Amino acid sequence: xSVCAFALGxxxxxxxxxxxxxxxxxxxxxxxxxxxxxxxxxxxxIQIELRALRADGTDVPLNEGDDLAIVFxxxxxxxxxxxxxxxxxxxxxxxxxGAMRDLGSRQVRIDGRTVNLSKLxxxxxxxxRGTTTNIEDSxxxxxxxxxxxxxxxxxxxxVFDHAFEIEVQVRDRTKKSATKVIKVTPRCAESGAKETAxxxxxxxxxxxxxxxxxxxxxxxxxx
Amino acid sequence: MNRFLAAxxxxxxxxxxxxxGCSQDxxxxxxxxxDPEKLxxxxxxxxxxxxxxxxxxxxxxxxxxxxxxxxxxxxxSGGLPESDPVNLHRVQIVQKSGSHHMNVFRVRSIVGLDxxxxxxxxxxxxxxxxxxxxxxxxxxxxxxNQQGGELDWTFPDGVxxxxxxxxxxxxxxxxxxxxxxxxxxxGEVAVNFHTIPKDKVVHEMGTLFATKQSIRVCKSNPxxxxxxxxxxxxxxxxxxxxxxxxxxxxxxxxxxxxxxxxSVGLPPESDKFYTSRTxxxxxxxxxxxxxxxxxxxxxxxxxxxxxxxxxADEAGGCKALDDYDVLKHKDAVPDxxxxxxxxxxxxxxxxxxxxxxxxxxxxxxx
Numbered sequence: 108x109s110v111c112a113f114a115l116g117x118x119x120x121x122x123x124x125x126x127x128x129x130x131x132x133x134x135x136x137x138x139x140x141x142x143x144x145x146x147x148x149x150x151x152x153i154q155i156e157l158r159a160l161r162a163d164g165t166d167v168p169l170n171e172g173d174d175l176a177i178v179f180x181x182x183x184x185x186x187x188x189x190x191x192x193x194x195x196x197x198x199x200x201x202x203x204x205g206a207m208r209d210l211g212s213r214q215v216r217i218d219g220r221t222v223n224l225s226k227l228x229x230x231x232x233x234x235x236r237g238t239t240t241n242i243e244d245s246x247x248x249x250x251x252x253x254x255x256x257x258x259x260x261x262x263x264x265x266v267f268d269h270a271f272e273i274e275v276q277v278r279d280r281t282k283k284s285a286t287k288v289i290k291v292t293p294r295c296a297e298s299g300a301k302e303t304a305x306x307x308x309x310x311x312x313x314x315x316x317x318x319x320x321x322x323x324x325x326x327x328x329x330x
Numbered sequence: 331m332n333r334f335l336a337a338x339x340x341x342x343x344x345x346x347x348x349x350x351g352c353s354q355d356x357x358x359x360x361x362x363x364x365d366p367e368k369l370x371x372x373x374x375x376x377x378x379x380x381x382x383x384x385x386x387x388x389x390x391x392x393x394x395x396x397x398x399x400x401x402x403x404x405x406x407s408g409g410l411p412e413s414d415p416v417n418l419h420r421v422q423i424v425q426k427s428g429s430h431h432m433n434v435f436r437v438r439s440i441v442g443l444d445x446x447x448x449x450x451x452x453x454x455x456x457x458x459x460x461x462x463x464x465x466x467x468x469x470x471x472x473x474x475n476q477q478g479g480e481l482d483w484t485f486p487d488g489v490x491x492x493x494x495x496x497x498x499x500x501x502x503x504x505x506x507x508x509x510x511x512x513x514x515x516x517g518e519v520a521v522n523f524h525t526i527p528k529d530k531v532v533h534e535m536g537t538l539f540a541t542k543q544s545i546r547v548c549k550s551n552p553x554x555x556x557x558x559x560x561x562x563x564x565x566x567x568x569x570x571x572x573x574x575x576x577x578x579x580x581x582x583x584x585x586x587x588x589x590x591x592x593s594v595g596l597p598p599e600s601d602k603f604y605t606s607r608t609x610x611x612x613x614x615x616x617x618x619x620x621x622x623x624x625x626x627x628x629x630x631x632x633x634x635x636x637x638x639x640x641x642a643d644e645a646g647g648c649k650a651l652d653d654y655d656v657l658k659h660k661d662a663v664p665d666x667x668x669x670x671x672x673x674x675x676x677x678x679x680x681x682x683x684x685x686x687x688x689x690x691x692x693x694x695x696x
Contacts, residue, residue: 140550182543183467184696200553206594213592214627218696219557223550238661246659246669249546255696260563274594315692316438316468 141223143198146232151195153285155277158234160188160251162296166237169273171289176296177256177267177305181243185257185266185305186218187293188248189275190234197279198224198232205252207293208272211263215274218252256293257309266309267295362480366520369424369480371408377420378408380501381520383450387428387505387513390644392673394504395452395517396460398437398445402495410525417490417531420524421473423481428513430504430610430674431476431576434521435469437498445498456673460502463541463672471537472499473521474683476576477611486571486617488532489687490525509642510579510674511610535571536689540632540696542680547580548667549648552638556680560695561591561629568624571617572685573604578674580636581609586682588624589631597631616685624686629693634680641666645675 147154157169161176169175169189180186189205204219224232235250242248252275259266270290278284295305300320307319363369371379380399387393406412425432443451443465453460472491475481485491493499505517542556562568575584586604587597603622606612624630641647652664654676659669671677682695 142550180544182541183464200551202555204557204594208592212627214561215592215594216694216696217557217559217594217631219555219596219633220545221551221554221556240660244658244660246546246655246662246667249544253544253696255558255694258694260692260694261561276594 141199143224143226143232146196146198146224146226147194147230149195153196153277153279153283154194155275155285155287156192157273157275157287157289158190158192160237160242160248162242164238164240164242164245164247166190166235169289169291173291175273175291175293177293177309178242179297179301179305180248180253182253184255185308187254187256188251189254189273190251191275191277192227192231192233193224193277193285194231196232196277196283197281198226200280202278203234203252204276205254206274207254207256208274209262209264210270210272212261214261216255216261218254220249220252222250257305257313258315259309259311259313260315262311265311267293267306269293362482363424364427364479366424366426366518369422369520369522372522372524374409376408377522377524378404378410379520379522380404382501382503382518384516384518386516387507389507392430392455392504392506392508393452393517394454394458394460394502394672395450396443397501397503398449398451399499399501400445401493401497401499404499404523405495413495415495415528416493416523417526417528418472418493418523419490419526420484421481422522422524423473423475423519424479425475425503425519426513426515426517427479428505428507428511428515429476429517429519430506430511431474432501432503432519433474434472435466435500435502436472436493437500438468438470441465441467443500456671461672466500466502469500471539471683474574475614476574477614481614483572483616485535486621486687488530489535489571490531491535491537492531504672506674508675509644533687534689535685535687536693538630538682538684538686538693538695540682540684542634542696543670545634545670545678545680546667547636547638547678548665549638550665553636555633555635557596557631557633558680558682558696559589559629559631560682560684560693561627562624562686562690563627563692563694564690565626567626568686568688568690570603570622570624570630570684570686571620572615572683573620574612574614574683575604575606575632575634576612576679576681576683577609577634577636578668578678579609580639580668580678581634582637583607583635584612584682585633585635586684587631588622589629590625591628596633630682630684632682636678638666638668641676651676
């Protein structure tokens with residue numbers, strides 16, 4: 108007790124159970140205005156296909172062996188925007204976690220977020236359909252996993268032009284889940300100064316603070 | 331003229347006037363202190379005090395001010411050698427109730443916030459350079475507190491945050507007097523830095539400041555969560571000795587986990603070492619209660635879980651949120667979304683603050 112008092116509330120809560128009204132733990136019957144509803148057959152396992160954004164905002168399939176665009180996002184640095192098409196799951200409040208893994212060190216970079224899927228005419232749902240506006244002005248990028256790739260303080264090789272593993276985990280509100288893993292090759296996908304900065308920020312051995320040009324985009328602090 | 335020399339000449343008189351600058355010959359006693367005016371300075375030669383002036387926070391306003399201090403000036407004011415590094419070992423922060431947050435950063439790249447432009451740079455209701463987070467994008471965190479009253483934290487033996495005499499520090503304070511938080515007494519912050527001699531420093535302390543920016547808390551997706559991570563790229567373990575999380579009024583639970591650096595999903599509950607369910611008074615977990623060893627090449631993972639709530643009518647309701655969203659995002663579909671930003675009434679944050687040792691040069695956060 109005295110220790111807790113000394114810590115000015117710094118003691119961990121004695122109740123560490125997940126909040127039932129937060130995050131992916133929301134009750135399936137909680138009222139929302141999400142129009143997707145259940146997609147497909149509840150008795151079947153979730154099927155997922157991976158999607159990604161190109162530098163021009165186009166949403167495209169992401170398959171084994173494909174190139175993956177490295178893009179300058181509003182938050183700075185460089186990311187890949189990865190999403191899914193999915194079926195046989197509750198399309199509302201879906202937790203999508205995207206990760207890229209260095210095949211050498213096995214280190215990963217991750218981004219997880221809760222999104223509503225948009226129902227497609229074929230009955231599948233999708234995290235997004237891309238954007239026609241500039242990436243830096245886009246709300247649609249919030250529906251994709253913003254996998255942080257650079258600055259490269261983590262991979263044993265350049266983050267561009269080498270094979271990496273993409274892993275995407277999907278979990279709906281009933282905790283039904285699926286995972287897909289493929290190999291892709293990230294590419295600096297923007298031209299000019301942004302490409303130069305990408306190749307600098309994403310190179311093996313990049314040191315934080317190293318200047319990479321005006322368009323390098325320092326990560327935004329956010330307080 | 332050298333930019334920093336010019337800045338020093340311009341800012342020094344005012345910066346010194348902001349500091350209490352009056353080291354006392356009596357020991358600091360009687361915690362907890364809730365009035366910044368009553369925080370005594372460290373003993374002469376053992377540290378220094380710096381503080382803001384008392385300022386009003388009118389009803390409906392959010393005030394975020396940035397105060398700049400040069401380390402050598404602060405050292406001199408505390409009777410320390412002004413040309414030597416400062417080895418911070420204990421920090422005391424006292425702020426008037428109503429504070430949304432206060433942070434101390436060490437100044438790095440100059441964008442829109444420049445010590446040369448004045449020792450005090452004020453901002454109100456989202457307007458002004460002190461509200462623009464890209465301005466301190468690469469400024470390392472030194473200390474932070476989100477609670478009213480006093481924070482008094484002595485680091486583990488031999489651990490110090492080391493500052494060079496030519497560095498600038500920026501104290502940022504954010505007070506809200508609106509529907510979500512009240513600041514009836516105005517804003518004021520006082521900070522004491524207690525130091526140790528160089529020969530007592532065994533480990534330099536490092537800090538992490540992680541933020542998720544592409545976040546949206548919307549009416550049609552009312553219970554989202556966002557996860558991110560920080561990795562220490564080092565073949566030796568590090569010790570985490572302080573942590574706290576920051577979000578706004580829609581924040582329901584902030585969790586930080588010990589992370590192995592290779593797993594994709596959230597770590598098991600047994601690896602969770604920090605939980606906050608109190609957005610406006612989040613706990614500051616710190617040593618000696620917190621002394622967590624992170625394995626080589628591991629790090630921390632954090633998760634912010636939100637619950638959408640209707641915006642206050644006084645704040646403009648959903649129309650104000652939608653107008654802001656569409657203004658910032660050309661492809662936004664209005665959905666009464668709280669988006670990333672500093673204004674408590676209409677924006678959300680998902681920030682993790684972590685203190686650790688030994689300091690690492692290359693730590694990646696997202």
